[in-house]
Amino acid sequence: MAKQIANADRRSAWARWSGILFVAPYLCLFVLMLLVPLVMGMRLSLARGDLFGIREFVGLENYVRLFQDPVFLRTVWNTLYFVLLTVPSLTIAGLLLALALNRETRWAAIMRGIFFASFVLSVTVVTLIWRLLLIPNGGLAAVVANSIGAEPISFLGDQDWAMPSIAITTIWWGIGLPMVLFLAALQQVPRDIYEAAALDNASRMRMLFSITLPAIRRTIALVLVIEIILQFQLFGQPQLMTGGGPNNSTRPIVLFIYETGWSQWQLGYASAAAQVLFALIALVAMVQYRISSKKERG
Known part of the structure; x- marks a missing residue:
């Protein structure tokens, strides 16, 4: 034993x-x-340093400088504005596309492939395509404006239009990921539930809000968290399309970190900005997760 x-x-x-x-x-x-x-x-x-190493520890001096730096504060606002423009749009558009293409037909499969194809393109290709579309002289947007007798808009050279233009570019580029995640979730919903609802003469809208959305609520929360994390890291689009201009209106936090660390060699200052970005992403993601968890328990 x-x-x-x-x-x-x-x-x-x-x-x-x-x-x-x-x-x-x-x-x-x-x-x-x-x-x-x-x-x-x-x-x-917490230090002052460059590419050759840390020269001296300065405590919280870098963080104090950051929150007194108008350029950094503008980048924080730009990043939050971009997240507000893109995350809800990507989530809603991805869900609508998934609902429309959740069919076992050849055309639905072809359209799923077309919408997902943009997601595999590099940021360089995407920004080149959209720069050609948005340039005020000869771009597609200018041609359309001229055809209706309107004055072409310099989308990337106007402070009011530059960030929305980058947001539209990003939505076109990234729509494939939420669409695929929602499609995977929709295909896990039992078809018997819809058949029973149809027998009770439930409308499509009633099925959507009473069956579909509750069944995929975890995927909605997942998509929101993923997109928040991705869009807070905005970098390539403004760097290649506007260079952060005009007048810093499209400069995000990551571009500020890059320029401060690798152009000005202020690695301690850039690292402090990176920690602020990390805290912002963690805070927003946790708040969204807690809200989704409370709704699920309720």
């Missing part, structure tokens, strides 16, 4: 250690690629 207990203890111990061994490669990569750079960045944000 004692021998059997000892063997059972050894087997349970091996089961625990074997589980750790299976996740060890991921844990090592997680620590080396995420935790270590995060700690190093926090340490650097």
Whole structure:
């Protein structure tokens, strides 16, 4: 009996250690690629340094400078404005596309492929396409404006139009990801529920709000969190389309970090801005997650 207990203890111990061994490669990569750079960045944000290393620790001086810097404060507003323009639009448009293309037909499959195709393009190709569309001299938007007798708008050179233009570019580019996630969720909803609702003469809108949306609420929350994280990291589109202009109206936080760290060599200052961005992403994502969790429990 004692021998059997000892063997059972050894087997349970091996089961625990074997589980750790299976996740060890991921844990090592997680620590080396995420935790270590995060700690190093926090340490650097408290110092004054350049590419040759830390020169002196200055405490919270970099953070004080940031919140007194009008350019940085403008980049925070630009980033939040861009997130407000893109995240709801991508979520709603992706859901509508998924609802429209959730059919087992050849045309639906072709359209799904077309809408997802833009997502695999590089940011360089996407911005080149949209710059050609939006330029005031000879672009498609200018041709349409001239055809109706209107004055062409310099979309990328006007402070009021530049950020919405980048947002439209991003929505066109990124619509494929939420569409695919919603399609995967919709295909998991049992068809029997819809058939039962149809027998009760339920309308399509009633099915949408009483069956479909409650069934995919977790995917909606997932899409929102993913898009918030992605859109807060806006960088390539304004860098290639406007360079942050006109008058800093399209300069996001990541572009500010890049220019401060790699053009001005103020790595401590840039690292402090990166920590602020990290805090903003974490805060907004957690708030959205808590709101979704409360709605689900309610």
